[in-house]
Amino acid sequence: MxxxxxxxxxxxxxxxxxxxxxxxxxxxxxxxxxxxxxxxxxxxxxxxxxxxxxxxxxxxxxxxxxxxxxxxxxxxxxxxxxxxxxxxxxxxxxxxxxxxxxxLHGWSTPDGAWDDPAEREQIARIVGRLHAATPPDALQRWDFAVPDCDALLAALADLDRRWSTGPYAEPTRLRLAGAYEYVHRRLEHYDALAREIEASDEPWVVTHGEPHSANVLRVTDDAASTAPRNGDAGRMRLVDWETVRLAPRERDLAAILGGPTDVLPAYQSEAGPVTPRAAALELFDVWWSLAEIASYVRLFRQPHGDSEDTRQSWQELTEYVPS
Incomplete structure (x- = not known):
């Protein structure tokens, strides 16, 4: 079958x-x-x-x-x-x-970048509405743990022998060996940022976790018949809700702020007069890079083959770990 x-x-x-x-x-x-x-x-x-x-x-x-x-x-x-x-x-x-x-009939982007200033402003309003929502009963709380961090630490302690679990195992070992100090510094910096944000009394909000462009479907048929709240923002649908958590608002804002257009006013029009914290934005940037590194290292420390997914994973790993 x-x-x-x-x-x-x-x-x-x-x-x-x-x-x-x-x-x-x-x-x-x-x-x-x-x-x-x-x-x-x-x-x-x-x-x-x-x-x-x-x-x-x-x-x-x-x-x-x-x-x-x-x-x-x-x-x-x-x-x-x-x-x-x-x-x-x-x-x-x-x-x-x-x-x-x-x-739903629609389209998304192949990567997570918000290249269109108008779309970046629209997603800022959507995220602002989400952050202003009363947390649902089922909502779980985000923690500061980096997924697969134990696997990453184990890999960093096992760089003196050849890895042979698949075609990308040994290249991963060599890449990590060359960036050993860099990765350790990133881990230490993340821990310092986490201590700072954890001690803050800033309220946590409902966060999607990954509101990047590839997780937004631009609906193009009658499913978008709901009257738009802010122009074409009514045609945008956020998917992949497995990562929704109660968390600092910067968890989402790290993915949508920046670029040539200042979308903070659009976000504040829905979320209220709040100001993102630089340390919290940096925390989630560092968290994301460490989570990506750890997941790819765990993948390549396990038996694997040469497939489209593993080739893409290797390319992603090389972008996060300097040579």
């Missing part, structure tokens, strides 16, 4: 959706996607991901938060559809969680 037939069976068994056609969608990175159609055309967008170290429950809590936000009228939130039992995330295969979202 191929993956499309498998997905069709899962949709029928667990969601009760009669998909007449399923096609693989080679989009995104790190997960798998399909477009499923009924008799009247595309209707569902299916995502499968490996169960991470946080487990299914953590993902389910995040997705439930997105559902609660959408139910309150935040039209930019796209949550999954419930299965027959009301679950929004389901481990339909051992080690794999599935989500089924409504299919």
């Amino acid at each position: 191929n993956s499309c037939d498998l997905v069709a069976g899962i949709l029928n068994e667990h969601w009760g959706f009669g998909a007449t056609e399923v096609s693989y969608a080679p989009v995104g990175f790190g997960s798998y996607h399909w477009i499923a159609s009924g008799d009247d055309g595309p209707r569902w967008f299916v995502t499968a991901e490996r169960v991470g170290s946080d487990g299914e429950q953590t993902i389910a809590s995040a997705i439930q938060t997105a559902r609660q936000l959408a139910d309150r009228g935040y039209e930019f939130v796209v949550p999954p559809l419930p299965d027959r039992t009301g679950r929004l995330v389901r481990e339909a295969l051992p080690g794999w969680t599935f989500q089924v979202l409504p299919y």
Whole structure:
């Protein structure tokens, strides 16, 4: 049975959706996607991901938060559809969680940069609205831990012998060996920033976690019929809500501030007269780079092959770790 037939069976068994056609969608990175159609055309967008170290429950809590936000009228939130039992995330295969979202016609960007000043202003307003929201009951609190940091530290302590788990293992070891002091300084700097922000009494808000351009769908059909709140911002939909957390507002602002246009006034028009803290913005910039380095190092310390995903992962690693 191929993956499309498998997905069709899962949709029928667990969601009760009669998909007449399923096609693989080679989009995104790190997960798998399909477009499923009924008799009247595309209707569902299916995502499968490996169960991470946080487990299914953590993902389910995040997705439930997105559902609660959408139910309150935040039209930019796209949550999954419930299965027959009301679950929004389901481990339909051992080690794999599935989500089924409504299919929306639209487009996104191949990377996360906000190159269009008008779009950057629109997302600033959307994020401002999100940050002004009352935290839903299901919302989890962000912590300062860098994912896979233990794996990164173990790798840094094991640079004296050859790595042989795949084609990118030894190049990763050599890259880390050359940047050993750099990575350690980044870790120490992050710890200092974390202590400063953790001691602050600045209130935390509902944050998406990754409001970059690739996580925004620009809707182009009747699904965008909701009256825009601010011009074309009504056509923008934020996806990938697995990272939603109660956190410092700079967690999101680090992704949207900057560039040739000052979008802080647009953000403040929705969030209120708040001023981002330079140390908090830097904290999330450093956190992101360390999280990326750690995830790619963990990947290449495990058995792996030469695929489009691993080639892209290696390219990303070289951009975060200086030669």
